[in-house]
Amino acid sequence: xxxxxxxxxxxxxxxxxxxxxxxxxxxxxxxxxxxxxxxxxxxxxxxxxxxxxxxxxxxxxxxxxxxxxxxxxxxxxxxxxxxxxxxxxxxxxxxxxxxxxxxxxxxxxxxxxxxxxxxxxxxxxxxxxxxxxxxxxxxxxxxxxxxxxxxxxxxxxxxxxxxxxxxxxxxxxxxxxxxxxxxxxxxxxxxxxxxxxxxxxxxxxxxxxxxxxxxxxxxxxxxxxx
Amino acid sequence: xxxxxxxxxxxxxxxxxxxxxxxxxxxxxxxxxxxxxxxxxxxxxxxxxxxxxxxxxxxxxxxxxxxxxxxxxxxxxxxxxxxxxxxxxxxxxxxxxxxxxxxxxxxxxxxxxxxxxxxxxxxxxxxxxxxxxxxxxxxxxxxxxxxx
Numbered sequence: 001x002x003x004x005x006x007x008x009x010x011x012x013x014x015x016x017x018x019x020x021x022x023x024x025x026x027x028x029x030x031x032x033x034x035x036x037x038x039x040x041x042x043x044x045x046x047x048x049x050x051x052x053x054x055x056x057x058x059x060x061x062x063x064x065x066x067x068x069x070x071x072x073x074x075x076x077x078x079x080x081x082x083x084x085x086x087x088x089x090x091x092x093x094x095x096x097x098x099x100x101x102x103x104x105x106x107x108x109x110x111x112x113x114x115x116x117x118x119x120x121x122x123x124x125x126x127x128x129x130x131x132x133x134x135x136x137x138x139x140x141x142x143x144x145x146x147x148x149x150x151x152x153x154x155x156x157x158x159x160x161x162x163x164x165x166x167x168x169x170x171x172x173x174x175x176x177x178x179x180x181x182x183x184x185x186x187x188x189x190x191x192x193x194x195x196x197x198x199x200x201x202x203x204x205x206x207x208x209x210x211x212x213x214x215x216x217x218x219x220x221x222x223x224x225x226x
Numbered sequence: 227x228x229x230x231x232x233x234x235x236x237x238x239x240x241x242x243x244x245x246x247x248x249x250x251x252x253x254x255x256x257x258x259x260x261x262x263x264x265x266x267x268x269x270x271x272x273x274x275x276x277x278x279x280x281x282x283x284x285x286x287x288x289x290x291x292x293x294x295x296x297x298x299x300x301x302x303x304x305x306x307x308x309x310x311x312x313x314x315x316x317x318x319x320x321x322x323x324x325x326x327x328x329x330x331x332x333x334x335x336x337x338x339x340x341x342x343x344x345x346x347x348x349x350x351x352x353x354x355x356x357x358x359x360x361x362x363x364x365x366x367x368x369x370x371x372x373x374x
Contacts, residue, residue: 001265001371003346004339004354006244008263008369011358014252017371021233028241030371031249039229041302043372044319047310053319060370061255061329069247082228115308122311123295123304127275158278164300171305184303185229192227223300225231 002028016060018043025071032063032070037077039184045078047181080183086190088177099142101196102135105169112173124172128157129165137162138197141204150208150217159208160220163201167191170198192222202226232301242346253330258367260324261333262286263357265341266307266314266374267297276340281348283357286336288317299342302374314372333366341373 002025005015009031016032019025020040025033036056038045046052056074063070091107093100112131116124125131133156141163143153155162171187182190192198201221208218252258267276269284276284276296286293293311295304306313320332337357343349361369 001341001373003242003349004263004265004357005369005371006242006248007350007354008358008361009250010248011355011362012250013358013361013366013369014250014258015369015371018373020373021236024236024239024241028243029247031247039303039306040232041304041374042306042313043374044313044316047306047313050312050319050322053312053316054322057316057319057323057370064252064255064368067251069249080229082231119308120292121271122293123308126294127296160298160300164298167300168304172308175305175308181309182305184306185227187305188303189227220298220300223227223232224235225227 002030002033005030005032014064016063018056018060029069029071032066034060034063034072034074036074037079039078039080042078042184045076078184080185082185084183084186084189085194086174086178086182086186088174088190090177099139101138101142101200104196105135105138108170108173108177111176112169115172115176119172119175121172123168125165125169127165127168128161131169134166134169137166138200141200144204144207145200147207149211150204150213159217163205163221166197166201170195188223192226229303235301242350253367255329255368256327257330259331259333259365260320260329260368260370261361261366262315262317262320262336262372263339263361263369264315264337264372264374265339266295266372267340268293268315268338269296270294279343279345280340281343282353283337283339285360286315286338288332288334288336291317297340297342297374301342307374314374316370316372330367333361333364335360335364337361
């Protein structure tokens with residue numbers, strides 16, 4: 001963002017860059033930078049809170065009054081301490097003959113469709129794997145966990161993108177399964193640590209790492225601190 | 227896993243340092259046309275998805291607001307955008323500010339780039355200036371830049 005700010009400003013556009021990581025926005029020093037200590041992925045702070053978003057924008061636009069480059073810090077922080085997990089009542093097992101992750105993914109499909117109908121498909125499946133193919137993708141990762149080399153497992157795309165679609169499918173479904181809006185990362189923690197599909201993705205990632213596969217192939221299947 | 231853990235991974239990545247800080251004096255805000263430029267890799271469903279290390283940009287029309295998150299990084303929360311596009315792309319808020327007269331107007335077209343780039347030379351030399359030219363051609367005065 002800061003690089004674009006420098007370029008745009010040189011071309012005659014006035015810019016205000018929001019930043020979520022203080023050291024980055026300080027180092028790259030955009031002409032007008034506002035550090036907002038909000039979780040990554042939420043630069044305006046709070047979804048569905050127009051008043052909060054307006055306050056952030058108001059502070060951003062205030063920087064235009066400065067006659068010279070300026071850096072400012074927004075005076076409200078939103079801190080994720082890593083503990084909140086989305087509470088999602090999951091449907092009971094339907095077909096005991098299926099792998100639990102496959103059965104689970106089938107079971108949350110109605111919730112996924114409800115969320116899509118309400119919000120649109122903004123982050124759900126579809127980048128590489130369509131919703132109808134999510135169980136195929138999970139099945140491929142199950143084969144990796146069971147020892148099949150990833151290139152022979154039938155993963156329907158680049159593993160990182162496929163796992164992103166599975167995560168998006170679950171996090172979108174969670175919007176309909178939960179009775180409240182998730183705080184940042186709560187949906188991701190729920191997917192990775194509390195769903196069968198999340199366990200499969202993480203186990204497949206570990207299996208690929210243990211097999212000595214190139215790090216970029218498996219690393220981006222989950223957030224980098226995992 | 228906490229937000230601070232993910233931020234810590236990227237906090238010390240080298241960014242591009244500019245010897246001089248360019249600075250454009252803005253027109254009065256209540257006369258300005260405002261655009262949003264985001265590094266969230268948003269695009270319309272019918273537009274080309276972002277590829278890994280994609281240094282290009284996509285044009286985001288003000289309507290329809292059917293934006294899709296095309297970012298490759300797993301290192302941010304996407305549920306905020308899933309619930310409310312304004313969490314990343316505050317287009318409804320800009321419309322409200324324009325209706326109030328706080329800003330002059332909202333651009334009809336905005337831009338999305340892909341963040342999480344390790345080699346910024348192509349953006350610096352090519353797609354960045356091209357994006358600026360695109361915005362200038364629609365008489366944009368002020369750009370608000372949002373990351374994820």
